[in-house]
Amino acid sequence: MTAQITKNENIHLSADCENCFGLCCVALPYAKSADFAFDKDGGTPCRNLQADYRCSIHNNLRNKGFRGCAVYECFGAGQKVSQVTYGGNDWRDYPELTKEMFELFPIMQQLHEMLCYLNEALGLEDTKTIRKELQAAVEETENLTNLSPKLLLELDVPAHRASVNDLLLRTSELVRAKISRKNNKKISKSWDFIGAKLKGANLRGANLRGALLIAADLRDADIRVTDLIGADLRDANLSGANLTGCIFLTQAQINSANGDIKTKLPASLRIPDHWIK
Incomplete structure (x- = not known):
């Protein structure tokens, strides 16, 4: 397959x-x-x-x-x-x-x-x-x-x-499993990040299933190979963030967030129109 x-x-x-x-x-x-x-x-x-x-x-x-x-x-x-x-x-x-x-x-x-x-x-x-x-x-x-x-x-x-x-x-x-999560062990155990200041944060390989990331500042964050199933990204700022390799991330979640042309998304997803207007 x-x-x-x-x-x-x-x-x-x-x-x-x-x-x-x-x-x-x-x-x-x-x-x-x-x-x-x-x-x-x-x-x-x-x-x-x-x-x-x-x-x-x-x-x-x-x-x-x-x-x-x-x-x-x-x-x-x-x-x-x-x-x-x-x-x-x-x-x-x-x-x-x-x-x-x-x-x-x-x-x-x-x-x-x-x-x-x-x-x-x-x-x-x-x-x-x-x-x-x-x-x-x-x-x-x-x-x-x-x-x-x-x-x-x-x-x-x-x-x-x-x-x-x-x-x-x-x-x-x-x-x-292939990603070392030593630097984000604490963050991977929490789900409430409403309005959190996470600019440049290392979230690589984290488990963010169902996390509340509403209006979180995720500019330039490393979110590669992260599980984002059900995560609430409404109004989260993903400008410059790297989300390549993320799993269970949908276009609807991306559409609810904010970002820019520097945001890196999985190949199956596209930059929303409102990010580039």
Whole structure:
């Protein structure tokens, strides 16, 4: 298994909004905050959603107060639910499916997120010793995404996530084992870095799973080969930071942060537009 094969397999694990019925814009609730300009209940279409399921302010989300939308990623769950689970049957044309479809969407999103991480783990050279287990987990999770709506709604997602998480933890240890962490031992045991002054910090090989790095100053920090699964990078300053070799870092996390053209990212991720404007 090579990284290139994994990359090709991951095509269906990113949002394809043209083949989705605007599920994230309808099914999910949000509260008025710095990320959203107004309150919206789950199951209620966003007032910016057009009849063709396009967003009327898509190219100006940040300036209009919808940073939360700009950084959201369904990992391909939207088109899977729309075109596969419900066979292209639009919730507007089939109102009897609406409630079920909206309840099922977050479940599919979680399964696709797990698939994204598992496929990334499969493409890493350091995971040779657990590759068969990873492949089995990918196949099992993929099979779950193809269940009927009724069975998907009955699925014990936390239990499945726990088994997947065990593999991801083992992946993290294998990848980071080759990095000496003597200088960041203390930092790797903490998760609250909200507003922390970490300019130029040595975080190489650290375990920052689920870390709160909101508004942290990470300018010029060495964040190579770091586990950043679930880390909250909202408004973190990554200008000049080196994140090459990081694992389980998503484009959505990067989109929520700030940085510049000197920030070094893993090859699978791109510099967000708002970093260079």
